[in-house]
Amino acid sequence: MKIAIIGTGNVGAALATKWSAAGHHIILGVRNEADFKGKDLLQNANTTLSSIADAVAQAQVVLLATPAPLAVEVAKSLGNTDGKILIDAMNIVMGGGPEGYNNTADAVLANTQTREVVKCFNTTGYNNMLNPDYGNQKLDMFVCGDSASAKEVATQLAIDAGFANCYDVGGNKNFHLMEQFAMFWINLAMFQGQGREIGFKLLRR
Numbered sequence: 001m002k003i004a005i006i007g008t009g010n011v012g013a014a015l016a017t018k019w020s021a022a023g024h025h026i027i028l029g030v031r032n033e034a035d036f037k038g039k040d041l042l043q044n045a046n047t048t049l050s051s052i053a054d055a056v057a058q059a060q061v062v063l064l065a066t067p068a069p070l071a072v073e074v075a076k077s078l079g080n081t082d083g084k085i086l087i088d089a090m091n092i093v094m095g096g097g098p099e100g101y102n103n104t105a106d107a108v109l110a111n112t113q114t115r116e117v118v119k120c121f122n123t124t125g126y127n128n129m130l131n132p133d134y135g136n137q138k139l140d141m142f143v144c145g146d147s148a149s150a151k152e153v154a155t156q157l158a159i160d161a162g163f164a165n166c167y168d169v170g171g172n173k174n175f176h177l178m179e180q181f182a183m184f185w186i187n188l189a190m191f192q193g194q195g196r197e198i199g200f201k202l203l204r205r
Contacts, residue, residue: 001024001025001060001061001153001157002024002025002027002058002059002060002061003019003024003025003026003027003059003060003061003062003063003157004027004028004029004050004052004055004056004058004059004061004062004063005026005027005028005029005055005063005065006029006052006055006056006062006063006064006065006066006074006078007063007064007065007066007067007074007089008028008030008036008037008038008041008065009037009038009065009066010126011065011089011121011126011129012038012063012065012066012089013038013041013126014126014127014129014130015063015065015089015121015129015157015161016028016038016041016044016047017041017044017130018129018130018160018161018162019157019160019161020044020045020046020047021044021045022160022161023046024046024157024160025046025047025048026041026044026046026047026048027047027048027049027050027055027058027059028041028042028047028048028049028050028055029050029051029052029053029054029055029056029062030049030050030051030052031051031052031077033049033050033051052074052077052078052079053077053078053079054079056078056079056080056081056084057079057080059084060084060085061084061085061086061087061153061157062078062081062084062085062086062087063087063089063121064086064087064088064089064090064104064108065089065090065121066090067090067096068090068091068092068093068096068097068098068104069096069097069098070098071090071097071098071101071104071107071108072098072099072107072110072111075107075108075110075111075112076111078112080113081112081113081114082113082114083114083116084114084116085114085116085117085118085147085149085150085153085154086108086112086114086116086117086118086150087118087119087120087121087150087154087157088104088105088108088117088118088119088120088122088175089119089120089121089122090104090122091104091122091179091182091183091186092104092179093183093186102176102179103119103175103176103178103179104119104175104179105117105118105119105145105172105175105178106172106175109172115146115147116147116149116150117145117147117150117172118143118144118145118147118150118151118154119143119144119145119175119178119179120141120142120143120144120154120157120158120166121141121154121158121161122178122179122182123141123142123178123181123182123185123200124139124141124182124185124199124200125185125189125196125199127196127197128196128199129161131162132161132162132163132164132199133162134199134201137164137201138162138163138164138201139163139164139199139200139201140163140164140165140166140167140200140201140202141158141161141163141165141166141167142166142167142168142169142178142181143155143158143166143167143168143169144168144169144170144171144172144174144175144177144178145171145172145175146171146172151168154166155168164201165202167202185198185199185200
């Protein structure tokens with residue numbers, strides 16, 4: 001699968017690395033090809049560099065992992081997204097987000113052509129994306145959005161990144177719920193002093 005990564009910070013870099021290792025073709029979409037964060041990602045297999053719009057044009061799937069305040073600006077920079085699957089991994093933290101929206105996925109939907117938008121890879125830290133193994137168990141991931149086909153792709157990419165399962169938590173109306181879930185992890189890890197090496201798993205009996 002050809003995946004454009006927009007945002008090569010901690011989350012984008014972690015998933016680019018895991019998906020490259022799983023055999024996917026990664027296209028890093030950056031504003032300045034001469035100077036960008038994560039240049040070492042080009043040492044990964046199956047990884048190339050392009051402008052943002054060109055990366056999107058080449059890809060089947062686009063991961064958005066930029067700071068939340070840039071959600072509208074980044075969405076508008078993607079070029080033609082018709083038929084593309086967009087995975088939003090961003091979160092509004094401490095009120096820092098796109099003006100007029102209570103979550104980043106709605107901002108992306110409002111400023112792109114595609115309806116294939118899901119929120120995923122936003123509910124845990126980048127360290128857990130690099131290594132979701134906890135002893136003999138693996139962490140779970142979660143996804144939401146109206147597009148069944150986009151959720152299917154995101155679910156497979158979560159498995160490819162090493163997560164045990166990726167649970168469907170509903171449609172677009174739950175975008176905000178996913179960001180609240182992310183804040184629950186952030187609160188425990190950062191504000192309550194539990195540290196980053198914690199994660200969520202759905203257990204059954």
